[in-house]
Amino acid sequence: MATPMESLALATDSDDVVFLMVPFPAQSHLNQLLRLSHLIRSRGFPVHYAATAVHCRQAKLRHENDTLLLNTSGITFHELPTPPFNSPPPSEPYSFVKFPQHLWPSFEASLNLRQPVAALLRELSSSSSVDTTTTRTRRLVVIHDYMMSYVVQDVASVPNAESYSFDCGSTFCNFSLTCQFSGKPFPVAQLEPEAIPTLDNCTIPEFTKLFVIQTQFNHLSHGKLFNTCRPIEVPYLDLLADAAVDNNNNNKQWAIAPTPLLPAVTANHHPTLEWLDKQPPRSVIYVSFGSLTTMSQQQVNELALGLEESKQRFLWVLRDADRVDIFNAESTILQLPEGFEERVKGLGKVTRDWAPQLGILRHPSVGGFMSHCGWNSCLESLTMGVPLATWPMHSDQPYNALLITHILKVGVPVIGWGERDELVTSSAIKKSIESLMASSDEGHAVRTRAEELSKVIKQSAEDNDNELDSFLAYAAR
Template sequence: MDSRLAAEDVVFLIVPFPLQSHLNQLLRLSTLISSRGFSVHYATTVLHCRQVELRHDTPINTTCPIIFHQLLTPPFLSPPPEPSISSVKFLDHLKPTFEASQTLREPVAALLRELSSTTTRTGTGTRRLVIVHDSLMNYAVQDAASLPNAESYSFNCGSVFCTFCFTCQFTGRPFPVELEPESIPTLDNCFNIEILKLFGNEDEFDLNRHGKLFNTCRAMEGTYLDLLVETMSAEKVQKEKLWAIAPLFPVITENDYDKPHPTLEWLDKQPPNSVIYVSFGSTTLMSREQINELAIGLEESKQRFLWVLRDADRVDIFNAESTILQLPEGFEERVKGVGKVTRDWAPQLGILRHPSVGGFMSHCGWNSCLESLTMGVPLATWPMHSDQPHNALLITHILKVGVQVMGWGERDQLVTSSAIKKSIENLMASSEGHEIRTRAEELGRAIRQSVEGDHHGELNSFLAYATR
């Protein structure tokens, strides 16, 4: 615990959006705040509390444990994942998640009132209740504004580059990367109508008056954080403080936090930097035809690979049969010894930390990008929806720490095995790939150095301000 930040009469309430990548990021933040001796409460739906506790991948402080609050919601459906009927590949079956988030105002308000007047573990009353909420949960936490001892801070799960690009779209500024018009990501071609409606609703209840936290670090995105500030009015800059507080996970290279797992045991037997890790997150659904092309591309590349092949999450991950995604006949036998396919939930942070991993083929969810680059692992980018196309551009065109599997202009086309093979060979077995890996390793060192030991400067700055 940092004694400079200890404040026994300050209570933190964390309110995530109920989607896996959002849940996990704010649980990681909760563990960091708790490790500094603060009382931390984490509140989400009954179902998603259970999910995040099952899948958490960082140690939770036992001296000052996080208190989980399971918020009741009306029953909601959990349909099987199916390809979106729109041109955007965001899965329509997640709509019940968005609807569930909009039912949480009343239980969150009751919890706010309870925590704002509670007696702390030292016997004093709550001097300040600090609410850190996902930027998609403005509606749910709006009643914080009525409490005299409460302050709210929004948490942005995506990249600052993505936020800046959308700001350019709204303000008429030129897009910061030179591309053909059809290759430029926009709100309309990155998100489906349901989530755009959610954005609109949340904007109406943006009552944040104290500051914004960004899940990024200045070593990666300092330029775009500064540019984003330039787009804000002088009044807003005065009223809203900004902090770039990532990475929120342990950055050590030893496997101190990695539990035994078959994927890690397999990696132990592979040479350094020889394996490309292939995973597309929890909200990606590929057609059988696309899976076949990916399998052929991996096999023909002749590179070692670890492929996490899973169906997209349902809203309720506990009461649903997952579809077993089929591979070409004989594929696993032919690649035995060179490649490994796992259909289970895999310890991604431990995999990316492993010295045998030399590349990551990814959908470019921001959490995956942060984890990969913090560990110095370059990416092969294959964005699907949401902020992913912007993150891919940041990696390939600006930071130059990755190769492109698919450009956003080809998003409606089948990605062929030859294109997949070429991108893998570029990343894993070429002079260009070596240069990219060198840049990724240098960036990883810079990111890790920014948070080593107790020198997590911007997080400490936020905590000092919030508990002042």
């Protein structure tokens, strides 16, 4: 019997299997499916990427892995038409849920992409142009963000098409939500009720309704791709597979990360990397809260003071949350306490630009990561062996933080989810930095576990029989 690699080699001899990627319009989701697009294209398959014009442009602009971009030309981008929607500035984060409500118009508008995607499905299922030649499509493989299940539902009416959902979040979060909907106990014991994440306290009601809409089309998926790897989350992958069997759903699954993280980043040596070159090994804590986090000015001041009082070297990416259209909006310039940058000169660096996170996390000077715990950030940090100080804000982040601190034990909390409505003080920030970075028993244990887990993850990714190739061999069967 042929191995997945042998089957894949046979499959890539022709261009009659075509892939269509349909991402959800948020930065981390756009980025993950573009990374996967490049990897699939590098295996020889034609790949199409479909999103609105502004989100296609955003995905390409922020795709930091130049090696993949240079070596895998041939991805076709489709700019889908959608009705105009508002692009308001980020709202002040004083509400009960710190979900980025200003992006809701874009999320809601994504439902209007069903008809354009259906038309694209019909077009691509008939023929595909590759390198000036036209071939008959034997199979159209649609990989869509889980939150776009409604949009791609017409794949069921295309005889030679199959769809696979792609879950950008952690499998632990996925399983936790499954428990919530089925009435089973939350999978982390010994938590106070107010410390348990739920859809109600992690998102806004509108997004919860959108999530529920997507679940109605689960049965149309031919299988599931998870943005994780088995050494991190095998218990939850197995539990989800069992739950799928119990619910008579398709239980084919592939955990395809961290393969997209491994090729070296060659982005024109960014100023942040040049600064890191001058720092001692494992001496810097990287501080970044992703593209969808808004902090009050008071919270920015407390964070600045906590970093200063810790006396720890730091690299802080200080940016306001993205708007829907990042090309047609002015970002709010968050102010630092008077004299702060002068006082920490030589000890810390603040950047307000988009930073190459993978390059930063793999840099030998970085020894810790203070993060909002978006799953992309968690996975990148774990792959590079960098422990985390967890500060979740909304969505899947509280679940991911519990996985990091309570289950994998490769991080320390800045705050627990039960304190989400409180101002995080400089003293709490200072304490978490010292716990993670100082030569204490706790810090040593966390750093050691992070380094050991990184080795296991990388070994898993280097296995020739990895799950991405297994999936591609199946999809091209």
